[in-house]
Amino acid sequence: MLDQLLGLIKENSQQAIVQNPAVPDSQNTEVMQTLLGSITGGFQQQAQAGNIQGLMGLLSGNSGSNASSLMNNPIVASIATNAISAIVQKFGLSNSAAGGIVSSVLPGVIGSLISKVGNPNDSSFDFNSVLGGLLGGNQTQSGSSGFDFNQIGSALADGKLDMNDLIRVGGSLMGGGAKGADQDKQQQGGVDLGGLLGGLFGGK
Numbered sequence: 001m002l003d004q005l006l007g008l009i010k011e012n013s014q015q016a017i018v019q020n021p022a023v024p025d026s027q028n029t030e031v032m033q034t035l036l037g038s039i040t041g042g043f044q045q046q047a048q049a050g051n052i053q054g055l056m057g058l059l060s061g062n063s064g065s066n067a068s069s070l071m072n073n074p075i076v077a078s079i080a081t082n083a084i085s086a087i088v089q090k091f092g093l094s095n096s097a098a099g100g101i102v103s104s105v106l107p108g109v110i111g112s113l114i115s116k117v118g119n120p121n122d123s124s125f126d127f128n129s130v131l132g133g134l135l136g137g138n139q140t141q142s143g144s145s146g147f148d149f150n151q152i153g154s155a156l157a158d159g160k161l162d163m164n165d166l167i168r169v170g171g172s173l174m175g176g177g178a179k180g181a182d183q184d185k186q187q188q189g190g191v192d193l194g195g196l197l198g199g200l201f202g203g204k
Contacts, residue, residue, distance in 0.1 A: 042079035
């Protein structure tokens with residue numbers, strides 16, 4: 001997933017980074033790698049905190065796919081803040097210069113990711129690979145963890161979540177009813193079904 005995501009960053013960085021006089025040519029790749037780390041780190045933090053619902057909403061395009069809508073999404077806004085801070089600290093750019101880079105590149109990258117995840121004819125990204133990578137990298141098949149990430153993709157196929165979707169995804173999240181040590185292990189992995197349901201129905 002990282003190589004594909006870095007490819008999206010490169011596609012959206014020509015003007016903001018490569019042609020930016022504030023960024024020396026020798027640092028172009030490093031700035032892109034810093035953006036990559038901020039994006040994956042931000043997604044990972046959300047996944048491990050149990051905010052699967054928020055990630056599902058973002059990657060399904062429920063927050064919109066234009067730049068202003070994406071930058072107003074709390075997950076994307078958090079990634080942007082961290083990315084700006086990282087670029088300022090690592091490369092000595094001003095906040096405004098770093099902010100310009102992030103605001104130019106990040107919406108395009110996230111928008112492309114949303115488009116690819118939602119396109120059944122594009123196999124470069126899907127919910128299985130994206131969320132599987134975020135939650136440990138080795139949990140990409142249902143047999144390895146009891147969590148079939150493709151359940152999330154199918155749950156969002158009609159563009160909305162209903163109770164049947166929640167039951168199907170929830171059963172997958174909990175390993176089909178796993179109990180005891182196995183259930184504890186899954187909860188320690190950051191998948192909080194209670195938090196998912198609470199988020200969907202306005203809980204705190």
